[in-house]
Amino acid sequence: MRDYPVVTDAHAHVKTKAEALERIREGIPTMVCGTDPEDARWVMELCHMPETEGILFPVFGLHPWYADQWKVEDMMPYLEKCQVIGEIGMDSLWCNVPLKRQKEVLEKQLQIAAEWKKPVVLHTKDQEREILELIRKYPNTYLVHWYSADHDLDGYLDLECYFSVGPDVIWNPAVQQVAKRVPENRILLETDGMDAVKWAWEEGQKSQNYAIEERESIRETTQKQPEEIVVKDSLHATIRMAAKLRNSSPEILSSLTTDNFFTFLRNSY
Numbered sequence: 001m002r003d004y005p006v007v008t009d010a011h012a013h014v015k016t017k018a019e020a021l022e023r024i025r026e027g028i029p030t031m032v033c034g035t036d037p038e039d040a041r042w043v044m045e046l047c048h049m050p051e052t053e054g055i056l057f058p059v060f061g062l063h064p065w066y067a068d069q070w071k072v073e074d075m076m077p078y079l080e081k082c083q084v085i086g087e088i089g090m091d092s093l094w095c096n097v098p099l100k101r102q103k104e105v106l107e108k109q110l111q112i113a114a115e116w117k118k119p120v121v122l123h124t125k126d127q128e129r130e131i132l133e134l135i136r137k138y139p140n141t142y143l144v145h146w147y148s149a150d151h152d153l154d155g156y157l158d159l160e161c162y163f164s165v166g167p168d169v170i171w172n173p174a175v176q177q178v179a180k181r182v183p184e185n186r187i188l189l190e191t192d193g194m195d196a197v198k199w200a201w202e203e204g205q206k207s208q209n210y211a212i213e214e215r216e217s218i219r220e221t222t223q224k225q226p227e228e229i230v231v232k233d234s235l236h237a238t239i240r241m242a243a244k245l246r247n248s249s250p251e252i253l254s255s256l257t258t259d260n261f262f263t264f265l266r267n268s269y
């Protein structure tokens with residue numbers, strides 16, 4: 001498989017030290033999310049491993065799925081420590097947490113982030129319009145992670161949000177639309193962690209839109225032994241597909257997304 005200069009991962013949940021070590025070994029700068037106080041403690045541990053500097057960047061926020069189990073106050077020590085706040089947002093598809101509670105938790109964290117001038121990573125599942133209205137009240141630098149709705153994209157583009165393209169870009173038309181339309185200074189790549197990649201690729205195999213040219217490389221990757229972690233393969237599949245959709249090349253897109261990754265992080269200095 002071809003190698004591109006550097007690939008970056010703008011959004012990941014890293015569940016094992018082996019995966020963190022792969023990212024360090026391969027030199028894949030990664031924003032690692034800690035979604036509640038316990039998860040944040042784990043992410044801090046990963047980020048204190050040797051040679052993580054310039055590779056693992058912790059991102060902390062109380063995730064909407066856990067908004068009824070914790071208070072924003074429980075998360076405060078971590079919100080203080082990180083450069084970027086997230087992922088925060090609302091979700092009415094993949095969780096049953098009452099939306100009123102999700103909104104309170106989100107809004108409190110949006111206020112804190114704006115006040116402390118820390119950029120924000122957003123989770124918007126099926127609440128795209130509501131969140132768009134809410135963030136208009138809190139001008140800040142926003143990264144919309146894995147946007148996969150077929151509506152309201154323009155609103156977020158108008159606010160000059162960053163977007164990280166998810167691994168289902170190989171088959172999901174809504175994600176392909178994002179990969180096509182995001183300006184070159186706002187596009188990023190993500191895995192969302194290897195569980196999400198596995199999901200995206202399995203779903204893809206059921207889909208007629210599945211990019212035929214990716215079939216072989218993905219089969220190869222999924223047949224690897226479990227201990228061989230495949231972060232880079234996933235990011236390369238995403239980059240090849242996104243480059244194709246943008247009439248660009250993987251090399252160009254790799255370099256753009258790497259620049260954007262560090263520009264987004266620099267907004268927090």
Ligand SMILES: [Zn+2]
Pocket residue numbers: 011012013033087192
């Ligand atoms: Zn996530």
